[in-house]
Amino acid sequence: MASPSAGATPVRLPPYTKTRLPNGLTVFVMPTRRLPLIELRMVAKTGSADDPPGKEGLAGLTADLLTQGAGRRSAQEIAEDIAFVGGSLESSAGSEQLVVTCEVLKKDLATGLELFRDVIVSPTFPDSEFARKKDETMGAIEAQKDDPATVADVELLPFLMGSHPLGHPPIGWRKSVESIARDEVVAFHRDHVAPDNALLAVVGDVDAKSILATLEKAFGAWKPSGRTAGAGYPPLEKTGGRRVLIVSKPEVTQTQIRLACAAVPRNHPDFYPITVANNILGGGFTSRLVNEIRVSQGLTYGIHSGFDMYRGTGTFAVTTFTRNPTLRKCIDETLKVMKQLVSQGPSDEELIKAKRYLTGQFPLSLQAPDALAARLLDIEFYGLEPSYVETFSAKIDAVTMDDVRRVLRTHFCVDDLRLLVVSKPDLAKAALKGLGPLEVKEME
Numbered sequence: 521m522a523s524p525s526a527g528a529t530p531v532r533l534p535p536y537t538k539t540r541l542p543n544g545l546t547v548f549v550m551p552t553r554r555l556p557l558i559e560l561r562m563v564a565k566t567g568s569a570d571d572p573p574g575k576e577g578l579a580g581l582t583a584d585l586l587t588q589g590a591g592r593r594s595a596q597e598i599a600e601d602i603a604f605v606g607g608s609l610e611s612s613a614g615s616e617q618l619v620v621t622c623e624v625l626k627k628d629l630a631t632g633l634e635l636f637r638d639v640i641v642s643p644t645f646p647d648s649e650f651a652r653k654k655d656e657t658m659g660a661i662e663a664q665k666d667d668p669a670t671v672a673d674v675e676l677l678p679f680l681m682g683s684h685p686l687g688h689p690p691i692g693w694r695k696s697v698e699s700i701a702r703d704e705v706v707a708f709h710r711d712h713v714a715p716d717n718a719l720l721a722v723v724g725d726v727d728a729k730s731i732l733a734t735l736e737k738a739f740g741a742w743k744p745s746g747r748t749a750g751a752g753y754p755p756l757e758k759t760g761g762r763r764v765l766i767v768s769k770p771e772v773t774q775t776q777i778r779l780a781c782a783a784v785p786r787n788h789p790d791f792y793p794i795t796v797a798n799n800i801l802g803g804g805f806t807s808r809l810v811n812e813i814r815v816s817q818g819l820t821y822g823i824h825s826g827f828d829m830y831r832g833t834g835t836f837a838v839t840t841f842t843r844n845p846t847l848r849k850c851i852d853e854t855l856k857v858m859k860q861l862v863s864q865g866p867s868d869e870e871l872i873k874a875k876r877y878l879t880g881q882f883p884l885s886l887q888a889p890d891a892l893a894a895r896l897l898d899i900e901f902y903g904l905e906p907s908y909v910e911t912f913s914a915k916i917d918a919v920t921m922d923d924v925r926r927v928l929r930t931h932f933c934v935d936d937l938r939l940l941v942v943s944k945p946d947l948a949k950a951a952l953k954g955l956g957p958l959e960v961k962e963m964e
Contacts, residue, residue: 525865531883533909536896542735544716544744548896549731550723556626558724559889560636564618565719568690569753569830573683577692577864578700581615581657582708586620590622591638595649598635605631611639615686617901618713626725637738643709650702654686660789661694666964668769668942669841672776673962679765680780680835680938683887685753694964714745719892719900741754755833756782759936762956768945768963775847775943779854780837781933785830786902792915793851793923794827794931799874800866800924801858801932802838806873808866812857813840819850831902836933844944848951851939858934865925879913 536550571578587609588595603607607624609632620640624632662959674689681687691697720739722731759781784790795803802809804826809823823840836857844851866874885891886909899908941948945960952958 522801522833531886531909533886533892533896537732538900539716539732543740544714544899545739545742545744546719547732547735547807548719548721548893548900549726549728550721550729550892550896551726552723552892553725553869555889556725558626558629558632558722558726559893560622560632561721561723561890561893561897562620562694563719563901564713565616565717565901566618567613567616568683568688568692569615570708570712571685571688571692571696575692575695575700576688576696577657577690578704578708578713579613579618579789580652580690580692581697581700582637582705582713583611583620584657585645585649586611586643586709588641588645588653589794590635591642591644593635593638594646600640601631602635602828604828607632609635609639613689613690621890621893628647629673629726633734633738635857637759640713641739641742645702645705645709647702650705651928654700657691657697658694661691661697664691668772668774668776671767671769671963672778672940672942673763675767676778676780676837676938676940679763680782682757684833686756686830687782688834703788705903706887711745711747713756714747715739715742715881717747719897719959720895723889723893725897737798741910753831755785756835758782759933759938761936763938764952764956765938765940766945766948766952766958766960767942768796768960769942770944772943773844774841775941776841777847777851777854778837778839778940779851779937780940781829781937783834783836783931784829785832785834787831787904788829788834790927790931791829793919793927795878796871796874796916796919797866797924797927797932798825798827799878800870801861801928804874804877806869808840808857808861809854813850813854817866819846819853823854832838836931844947847943847948850950851955855934858932862928862932862934865921865928868921871919871921871924875916875919878916882916923924 526813534550536548536554539547566579568579587598605624605628609622611620621634622632677689678687800806811821813819820840821841828835941957
């Protein structure tokens with residue numbers, strides 16, 4: 521079937537270079553002169569997926585501690601020095617990436633680069649900061665339990681993924697964080713935050729040759745780990761059948777709802793039709809789910825669908841909430857909308873509108889230096905085509921109605937899924953009867 525065109529406008533990245541330093545560090549340099557800013561971004565190819573069993577949260581705690589003492593500076597001195605130049609310096613860990621970013625004015629590059637280099641290469645992990653950050657993390661884990669939406673997102677991970685390395689939140693569990701010792705943080709940094717396991721991008725008002733020489737000097741002494749890259753983790757098994765989990769939270773007046781299944785990795789060949797199909801289902805303000813569940817029936821104030829795509833696997837989920845008395849109706853009507861779209865496909869108008877939205881929004885996501893740096897490294901990290909940015913709009917525009925109908929049938933679960941709610945257990949058990957084998961979990 522011919523593809524209705526959205527009139528996509530091509531996008532071009534500014535020219536950039538890619539260099540591999542002798543120690544294995546891959547460096548991207550993209551000079552841009554629009555603003556007198558320089559963005560530094562380092563991605564280590566590690567994250568909570570590398571947390572050892574029983575030590576969930578180790579990658580996250582390691583990342584949090586990088587800026588809490590490094591080189592000759594204490595945590596306070598690092599904070600004061602970056603604040604003095606009006607810059608930013610941050611570190612964090614997700615499921616597969618440990619990221620350090622620094623943004624400074626061009627005139628303050630020397631200060632910013634020194635701080636950036638020190639927190640990556642020479643963190644000191646002071647005992648007092650380790651104890652403080654560990655306590656803060658356990659406090660944050662406890663605080664999450666007061667937010668039903670966060671409870672649903674966290675509990676969905678092991679319910680959907682089981683003991684898979686991605687099946688826990690990067691922040692970890694209270695018991696696992698409590699068991700982490702400082703020596704384990706030091707070892708995790710040594711083994712996983714290394715130049716032969718990292719990517720670095722510089723975007724902004726720089727000269728490509730001179731900044732590369734500066735980076736070689738700054739990071740030249742950073743020693744590679746020498747570790748052989750492992751096989752990674754296996755893909756999630758295809759979600760079979762339907763199971764229901766009720767997370768008990770008796771005090772809530774609204775129920776959080778998640779419908780989810782295993783999906784595909786980021787570099788899957790169906791990425792573009794999946795992106796278009798998801799926008800039609802629940803990825804935009806005028807999507808089927810929003811129009812029917814929120815606007816027409818008033819069952820929720822918010823509903824969306826989306827894919828989390830990792831390097832080796834992925835998940836699909838519909839996220840919403842509703843008043844307790846309308847729990848079953850909200851789920852039934854959501855599944856009805858999904859099944860109807862899967863069986864009948866979208867209209868030509870919906871397809872054109874989704875393409876127009878996606879190709880129109882894409883250039884807006886590439887305006888700031890930090891966004892450009894993140895995009896550059898993601899292309900490398902996920903093994904995407906180097907021309908990803910330049911060809912995105914054309915490939916979205918080339919998606920046909922047959923493509924969308926095919927991926928809806930293949931990748932959007934309506935029967936084989938996991939259904940999780942955070943609700944009053946007795947009310948939810950009665951409401952969800954007949955939807956599948958049901959389990960109630962008490963919050964720890």
